[in-house]
Amino acid sequence: MKQIIIIFSVIFLVITTGFASQSNRLVFTQLQYNGDWDPYYSEYPDILNFLTLTTSIEVLPERRVVKLNDDLLFSSPLLIMLNSGKFSGFSQSERDTLKKYINGGGILFIEDSTGSKYSDFDKKIRKELEYILPDKRLTKLPKEHALFRAFYLLRGLAGRYITNNYLEGIDLSGRTAVIYSENDMFGAWVRDRFGNYFLECVPGGENQRFEAQKLTINLLVFSVTGTYKNDFIHKKFIEEKLRR
């Protein structure tokens, strides 16, 4: 299976290299900030290839890296913020921008890639979210959340670690605008130069890796479908499948 995916990935890259405009495509937009913002700088093509091979979603093949003062931020409906250690917090102006972005319709996905519970980043980012959205707090996303059924039906949660058996989020005006993970979901995608997965997934090994990858795909699908899979019309089918 891996080989097939790699072959298709190469074909995809060749085909899509010519595209430059975002248009109505999904853009893998990652936030650059003062801290360890880019632990896995090379994994995004693999993720996007997997996404385009398995779903109908069109993506911009390039990763978009934005700072909070970058105009392109407001052309990016999904903003991914990763951290692998250092984080010195946001300036007031950055907080204001992030507030505008989240309130204006953007989705912010934050992941603590350290896999440590109560890490320094965890404490700081929670504080930052309190500054940005003082009336809101991160809460656990329920198992029925559309994120967990956006494409794959996920029965459990996984990343490279299983720090928490849940994701957290903040809902604004009927949509989940902030999603927070401490399980290092993106770390499950990292490969070495020979194409082998580089970082071990603990404790579940390769099964856990695949679950983490499915969750990543679900995140990206969720960012362009929203609560679609919670619509009444899907409910009966999904519940039946989950019972099997």
Added chain:
Amino acid sequence: MLLTNPGFITVFLMVLVFVISCIVIARKKTTIKYLLIALRLLSLLTLIFLIFEPTLLFYENKTKPRIAVLVDTSRSMGFSGRIGAVKKFFNKNLSLIQKYFITDFYQFSKNTGSIKDIELKNLEARGTATDITAALDNVCASNNYDAVMLLSDGINNSDKNIKNVYSSIKVPVIGLYPDEPDAPKDLVLIDIKTAGFVFKNVPTQITVGFYSSGFQGREVKIYLKKGKEILASKRKTIDGSYQEVSFDFTSAKIGLETYSIELEPLPEETVLSNNHKEFNIETIREKIRVLYICGQPSPEYYYLRHFIKSNPSFELVSFVILRNPEDVAVVPDEQLSLIPFPEREIFTRDLYDFDVFILENFNSAKFYIPSEYMININRFVKEKNGGFLMIGGNSAFGKGSYKNTRMEEVIPVIMDDPSEPFEEGLFKIKLANYNHPIVNITDDQPSLDQAWSALPELDGCQRLRAKPGSTVLAVNPYLKLDGQNAVCMAVQEIGKGRSMAMGINTTWRWLLGKAQEGKSGSQYTKFWENVLYWLSGSEQTREFRISVEQKKYIPDEEIKFKLIILSEKLKKSVPVVTLADPLSRLTQIENLTKVPEGWVGRFTPSTTGKYEIKAQIKTTGALKGSMISEDKRSVIVMADANTEDYDLQVNDKLMKEIALNTKGIASTLDDFSINDMNQAVGKNIHPVIKKQLSLALFPGFYFVIFLLLAIEWIIRRLKGL
């Protein structure tokens, strides 16, 4: 109170002047002074006498009582030969009655009029109503009669309660009514029970109540109709006097419509006009039902779906194709949340339940959409009042294989060729039409043009061209096709429905882009609200609306309507209101009255039929000219229906009640007895005024006053006083 009475003040002043003048004369040392005072007193008394307007009455020298004979000539007297029975009665009894009574004859129905006795044999029952109350009130008001003879079937449909006039009737009423133990054979449609408004596509019930007389055990057929079209029919076997049947009814069209219930006439029915009744139902929408099918997930789908889903005015069913046939499946199907796309159900059955159908970037060839489905989409728009929107992308319009299909007719643009690219790149959209409700995205900004210019850039545009008959709303000013700007948005009204083409698919940038400026996405939401309201034919797209009290109107009754204006901008302008009558003749309604919520207007319809009120408000301020907002409202005016045709049985109870309350007698025409009548009227003959003479108008009195004053003056002159 006395001081405010001019008559009293005049008399007081005259007496005052008289007293002063008498005092002056009394001081004179002459014997003639008493004569002068007497002359002045006489003239004063004469004047005061005239001020009180004395009237001289001359009474008639009667030898027998005078009676008013009231003959009912309303339509109900035409049933079962009632008017014939009245004529027969007069033929037999007139000379006898006139032997004992002086008679004045009146015929009455809705109004009362005097007739001569020789006209009795030519009476016809044509009156549209029976107003016994007014007829008795009129003849008794003169106090000239010793009795009233009332010949009627007692079917009284006066607006006034007859009990209120009993006290003013000082003479006995002799009530005579036709002898009919059984009601005429008839079916009478009495009642149609339905809500004044129903929700579109939501089933409701219409219950019909009717009376049957003389048709026990017979089967009757009842029709629900719209115009001449039969919408439904029911059969009912009559098993009592009051019958009810119910129709299941679902309205598919927004607005006020007139329907009718008809009872199929049975042989020997007395009256057929009471078998039919019209009624109005206003259909409103509970929610605008939107079907949104998208060929692939995208930011446009995410934001538009969220907007529709979170707006309580809309109900959304959406499908987005998450996986194409060529996509790789890395897990078994049961691990995927995918459900089969129910294309057959949607395109052959469910589509018609929706108000608006959005098709975004969905390739018809890839998903093997057969021509049958496309025909259904065409029918959805043209025949089922549906609204259709196609949103662009690499799998939409020509690139989505819709060219030369049955859907081409309802797509309001000339589509791109499949080989033409979807033009990518950022551009600012340019408004091409400033009057269409869809483009009205702001209230606050002085210029619509400025509002649109301030919207963030879009990314990508389909190569669409203007289609004759459609309205282009916005273009891409940087993309020329055959010398014209590429069409970004176009609309058309086709058949009964509406359609729209959007060659753009990144309106989400208006939402997120505005957030960068710290502004809300109100223009994005207003734009999409406008689109969905307009496509669904909803009046909420308009910034003002005409409100008419929902009731049945009859000819010559004033109809009051209100223009409710929601926008402060529009409140500054005076609306222009035109009225189209049932013959489509247009008149302008003047004299609108300003009220806090807008304006109030009135008109009085002269005939039955559908009247359409159209109001327009023109505002200026946009750089590119003026903006016109408008609304239309229909009002149905129907013929006046009354109980004349609906309650056919002789109401002898009422005739007896009138007689009882006026110390008269009541009997059937056949049982009339002159002796009983003589006894009821009695021997006391009312004095009748023959002539009245107003003395105040008699010039002799004024001459006397003048003469008295002249004599007094001459005496004073002669005596040197």
